[in-house]
Amino acid sequence: MIVGVPKEIKSNENRVAMTPAGVMELTRKKHTVYIQTDAGEGSGFADYEYESAGAVILPTIESVYAIAEMIVKVKEPIESEYALIRPHHLLFTYFHFASYQPLTQAMIASKATCLAYETVEMPDRSLPLLIPMSEVAGRMAIQEGAKYLEKPVKGRGILLGGVPGVPPGKVLILGGGIVGTQAAKMAAGLGALVTILDVNLQRLRYLSDIMPNNVITMHSNEYNIRQLVVNHDLIVGAVLIPGAKAPRLITRDMLKMMRPGTVLVDVAVDQGGCIETCYPTTHDNPTYIVDDVVHYCVANMPGAVPYTSTIALTNATLPYVTLLADKGWKQACKQRSDLKLGLNIINGQVVYKGVADAFQLPLEEVNRFL
Secondary structure, X not given: OEEEEOOOOOOOOOOOOOOHHHHHHHHHOOOEEEEEOOOOHHHOOOHHHHHHOOOEEEOOHHHHHXXXXXXXXXXXXXXXXXXXXXXXXXXEEOOOHHHOHHHHHHHHHHOOEEEEHHHOOOOOOOOOOOHHHHHHHHHHHHHHHHHHOOHHHOOOOOOOOXXXXXXXXEEEEEOOOHHHHHHHHHHHHHOOEEEEEEOOHHHHHHHHHHOOOOEEEEEOOHHHHHHHOOOOOEEEEXXXXXXXXXXXXXXXXXXXXXXXXXXXXXXXXXXXXXXXXXXXXXXXXXXXXXXXXXXXXXXXXXXXXHHHHHHHHHHHHHHHHHHHHHHOHHHHHHHOHHHHOOEEEEOOEEOOHHHHHHHOOOOOOHHHHO
16 A cells, blocks of 8 residues: 655644654555655654655655555644545544534545544543553643643642642542543642542542542532632643543633632643633643633644654554555454544545534444445
């Protein structure tokens, strides 16, 4: 198969969809890999490293799309890429369709096959291609939240770990999944007092067993959230419903209950956000203030640490990329039920329920296309 890896062009997105090691695995199996010039530069991988691994370097994004059968990316295509996508293309990337209707409509119009990293799902409900970036984003949520709690950037002026004689800061985490767990580990390691909310009692029991004593768990409901937002310094939104919009857990009126300088980090912003007042921001302008509350809502948080993120992501995606290249997407999805769940749009038809529900679109049966 002919595989194309374009340079990411979303604002401050420095990750790349494939490392030289991944290229070597594909070329060893006689697949052809085309990499756009400087695609790996932001992650620390030079063109000559890709060439040494067997890739062919192409000068423009247009040339990559023109020749490739499978396009492997990190982030969803942006508007300037829409016209480059053709019906014969298989696109394998993070799409998060349910949060952005124009992208959904553009991919429907393209008639390409869109296979989303974030909805590939194992029988145990785990999301193998979302986990590595969720791990990065969860840890970064505390790193960034701690920074924006500083007074010069309009935070409360809180040191999360405190010092002898001064109590530590308080962190509230909405969601006990991968993001929430990693955020809790980081916050607890800094010495903060941490509360994790989740609706799954089994998950809360597990977290209660593995977390240190400065982490407590509570059932997630509106009453508890309203009680807790009053006195927590950093609130992390870490809720995910695979392929669907995130539920709104923090409403606009709750901001009035928070202390000035409280920091909100909505990791779910690329799925529509679980905080009503959040909208996507960039690494150039990561924060804004509503009702004296600092909002950090960068939609591609792992893009700020691209070396770590690129390697972590491609460790997870490469087995799937290899299978798709070896078998073709139809045979690969027949063979692997987890990969089949990644199919969101095929030949202009929506085949993933969360996307159809988000925009009241017709839902086609995926097996009709296999």
